[in-house]
Amino acid sequence: MRHLIIGSGPAGVTAAETLRKADPAAEITLLCGEGEPPYSRMAIPYLLKGDIAEAGTHLRQDPGHYDRLRIQLVQARAQSLDTKARMVRLAGGRSLPYDRLLIATGSRPSRETIPGMDLPGVHSCWTLEDARALLAQARPGTRVVQMGAGFVGCIIMEGLLSRGVDLTILVRSGYMVRRMMNPTASGLIRRWCEGRGVRILTRTQPQGLTLKGGSLQVDLGEGRVLPADLYLSAVGVDPNLGFLEGSGIEVDKGILVDGTLQSSVQGIYAAGDVAEASDCLTGRRQLNAIQPNAVEQGRIAALNMAGKPAQFRGSFVFNVLTTLGLVSSSFGEWQGVPGGESAEVLDEIRYRYLNLQFDGDRLVGANCVGFADHVGAFRGLIEGRVKLGRWKQRLLDDPTQIMKAYLAAAHQVA
DSSP: OEEEEEOOSHHHHHHHHHHHHHOTTOEEEEEETTSSOSBOGGGHHHHHHTSSOGGGGBSOOOTTHHHHTTEEEEEOOEEEEETTTTEEEETTSOEEEOSEEEEOOOEEEOOOOSTTTTSTTEEOOSSHHHHHHHHHHOOTTOEEEEEOOSHHHHHTHHHHHTTTOEEEEEESSSSTTTTTOOHHHHHHHHHHHHTTTOEEEESOOOOEEEEETTEEEEEEETTEEEEESEEEEOOOEEEOOGGGTTSOOOBSSSEEOOTTOBOSSTTEEEOGGGEEEEBTTTOOEEOOOOHHHHHHHHHHHHHHHTTOOOOOOOBOOEEEEEETTEEEEEEESTTOOTTOEEEEEEETTTTEEEEEEEETTEEEEEEEESOGGGHHHHHHHHHTTOBOTTHHHHHHHOGGGHHHHHHHHHHHHO
């Protein structure tokens, strides 16, 4: 059996390792599209900060790991897919055959549609190559203008500031990390960052970039211009799906998959950022671009590829973010549900905030700032769809009792 995996991030590597255990005699090929050893993008901020060397980003530290498991690494990018011939065409003209295929191509940075994005000094921070470019140019006093304060934008701030740059963040919407935080939580994160020397301009959208006297000029409109040595675009990511055009695989926002993570074409599976799978709470199909989800989907897809039936129980939406040392998190239906109830507690001085969302007697979502020890409790109660009983009213009265509610629920189950 020939197993081909397109993508060497956490989903792809986990799938390859799972396949080797499940199918010892199989031929396994892992397609690495960036010309790098398999690595974790989430380690790049630590590389920027200097906490790790480049090798520290690698998903597996043993250089002989893949050879020992007889997993062939191919350094090439997929260009197109012929599902009838069961062939993947690579950039450069070579083609690879397969019997079972896993698409785990992850995401790519969204591109701003403003003039000047091709100028020298304009960067993303998504790949190791991007990180190398930033490390070569970001020095004490370097003026960096960063567009975007989502999850990725926030985690790279510390790496930039540790290099002594003069950092300005532009936020198109009214508040930071709006895809995971409500305005109150976002406001705390903003004040925290500003207190550590970051200039943040909300409701600001660049009109274009130009070069003048060797430096970038960021046009903010209405006569406002920011000079910059580096412009960093961090406006989000999109799933890597371009090579699937004409393949016949059903795609909406991502590749539509069933409970086994198989696509609309038999023998072709998807995992990670590109897979549009069911949510474990709502049943709705959605993209869930977080590493734990990618790892689990890679494992489940691989088992099914090897003929060992397994069901994906659905993705759980949660994010844990550390921004310049401040931990924030969101879980499940953090925006609330129709007819639901909510409770919150705010301590602005200590940068602590909890917002709980209920549907009946179940906790269905939460926003947290400064409660780093409560991640397991939130996930257990929400993902486990635990009936709170008398603890619901206690949480409505005092959301900080969340750990006691979780322990009481766990004791009740036991």
